[in-house]
Amino acid sequence: MLLDPHSQAILEEYRTDLPFFKEKSEELTRKVRDFLASAGIIVAAIESRVKTEASLSGKLDLKGNKYSSLADITDIIGMRVITFYIDDVDKVASALERLFDVDWENSVDKRKVHEIDSFGYLSLHYICRIPDSRYRFEVQMRTVLQHAWANMNHDTGYKSGVEVPREYLRNLNRLAGMLELVDEQFSQIRMDLTDYRRRVRALVASGNLDEVPLDGDTFKSFLALHPFDQLNRRIASVNQAEIHEQSFMPFLKVFKDLGCKTLGDISSIIRDCSEGAYQIACYQIGLTDLDIISSTIGPQDLCIAYILIQGGGKAGIKYLFDLLNGPAPSNESMAEMLVEQAGNLPFMNQ
Amino acid sequence: MEITINKSDNVTTVRMIGRLDTTAAQEIAKDMAAVEAETAGTVVLDCSEMTYISSSGLRIFLTLRKEAAVRGGKVIVKSISNDIRQVFMMTGFLNLFQIED
Numbered sequence: 003m004l005l006d007p008h009s010q011a012i013l014e015e016y017r018t019d020l021p022f023f024k025e026k027s028e029e030l031t032r033k034v035r036d037f038l039a040s041a042g043i044i045v046a047a048i049e050s051r052v053k054t055e056a057s058l059s060g061k062l063d064l065k066g067n068k069y070s071s072l073a074d075i076t077d078i079i080g081m082r083v084i085t086f087y088i089d090d091v092d093k094v095a096s097a098l099e100r101l102f103d104v105d106w107e108n109s110v111d112k113r114k115v116h117e118i119d120s121f122g123y124l125s126l127h128y129i130c131r132i133p134d135s136r137y138r139f140e141v142q143m144r145t146v147l148q149h150a151w152a153n154m155n156h157d158t159g160y161k162s163g164v165e166v167p168r169e170y171l172r173n174l175n176r177l178a179g180m181l182e183l184v185d186e187q188f189s190q191i192r193m194d195l196t197d198y199r200r201r202v203r204a205l206v207a208s209g210n211l212d213e214v215p216l217d218g219d220t221f222k223s224f225l226a227l228h229p230f231d232q233l234n235r236r237i238a239s240v241n242q243a244e245i246h247e248q249s250f251m252p253f254l255k256v257f258k259d260l261g262c263k264t265l266g267d268i269s270s271i272i273r274d275c276s277e278g279a280y281q282i283a284c285y286q287i288g289l290t291d292l293d294i295i296s297s298t299i300g301p302q303d304l305c306i307a308y309i310l311i312q313g314g315g316k317a318g319i320k321y322l323f324d325l326l327n328g329p330a331p332s333n334e335s336m337a338e339m340l341v342e343q344a345g346n347l348p349f350m351n352q
Numbered sequence: 353m354e355i356t357i358n359k360s361d362n363v364t365t366v367r368m369i370g371r372l373d374t375t376a377a378q379e380i381a382k383d384m385a386a387v388e389a390e391t392a393g394t395v396v397l398d399c400s401e402m403t404y405i406s407s408s409g410l411r412i413f414l415t416l417r418k419e420a421a422v423r424g425g426k427v428i429v430k431s432i433s434n435d436i437r438q439v440f441m442m443t444g445f446l447n448l449f450q451i452e453d
Contacts, residue, residue, distance in 0.1 A: 246414060248444070286442040292406070292442070294411060294414075294443065298444045323441075326446070327447045332434060335434060336441055
């Protein structure tokens with residue numbers, strides 16, 4: 003490509019400073035990534051590139067006179083931050099405002115340029131100054147769906163110079179409208195979920211456990227109340243044992259399989275079966291010198307006591323072990339032993 | 353207690369013979385520290401000839417499991433007797449380990 007001398011001079015500047023741009027591109031991306039992570043903003047991707055010589059030559063060939071020097075070209079370094087949620091685009095923008103000096107005159111919010119009856123490219127573009135440098139760089143912020151649309155639109159070839167039939171463009175724009183709705187729905191769902199979690203936490207804190215359906219989220223909120231601690235401490239006191247903390251999450255499925263529909267149902271099991279669970283543990287470890295137990299011993303023995311009280315017998319206990327430990331032939335013999343042991347305990351004879 | 357340690361490829365097999373009581377746990381501590389260093393891979397604890405396990409023994413197993421979790425490996429407890437399986441169950445540790453016959 004034969005460029006005029008002015009454009010050729012700008013291209014020379016680019017060649018000289020290319021190592022600087024490459025280094026800065028990585029450094030700036032790292033800076034943004036670290037800042038977003040520390041602010042707890044989860045994004046789908048951060049990508050960056052340094053404009054190629056071919057691309058710059060094309061730009062200079064088209065509008066080289068518009069630029070007095072390379073510093074006037076703001077997208078030599080281009081970064082893109084792709085978020086999952088539409089609200090996070092503004093959060094990323096706030097982060098950039100904190101990190102860099104934003105050139106407001108040249109930054110553009112493409113989300114606001116659409117008329118009420120037009121749909122299409124949505125993205126927030128910031129031009130920021132590279133610290134301690136005369137150069138600037140561009141950051142595009144958009145959601146995964148906006149990104150997908152922009153790529154499809156790009157493929158349709160607005161830059162190719164080939165005129166695309168109106169019906170294709172119309173279809174593409176219809177899709178843009180639909181993706182806008184989908185993005186909004188995703189955000190709405192996230193907000194609804196946050197609301198739900200907040201309400202559940204409030205219900206759990208106020209003790210209205212019967213109103214809280216049992217699921218992964220609510221079970222976690224319940225665990226924050228340390229519902230098995232009292233029983234575990236009582237069991238540990240038998241041998242002055244150390245309690246080894248383990249996750250209680252495997253018991254979510256167990257409690258569900260035992261028919262628990264609400265946190266209140268688990269609470270009832272704790273209330274009604276703790277004495278039985280304690281008697282089982284006491285019988286098993288009381289005559290040993292075992293002085294270490296898992297924090298899951300409480301819920302495990304609670305479930306055993308509940309099953310036995312309900313008349314679930316050997317089959318019920320075997321099913322519990324299959325669930326907790328995975329199916330194994332030994333689960334049956336352990337279940338048999340437990341039923342036999344428990345038969346002699348007070349809670350089974352009241 | 354007698355232990356033998358064999359390493360092939362990415363698998364370290366520890367064969368434990370006899371009673372793993374408090375004294376034995378102290379005796380094998382040095383060897384087990386070397387096994388901890390292998391927990392980025394797979395550690396198989398062959399318990400087919402282990403006749404007893406105490407709290408100290410359980411602690412050795414738990415330490416190995418913790419190290420494996422940090423280093424990205426796994427610990428397989430192999431061929432435990434019914435008596436030892438009961439100890440794991442009574443203490444609530446049974447579902448913590450991958451137990452194979």
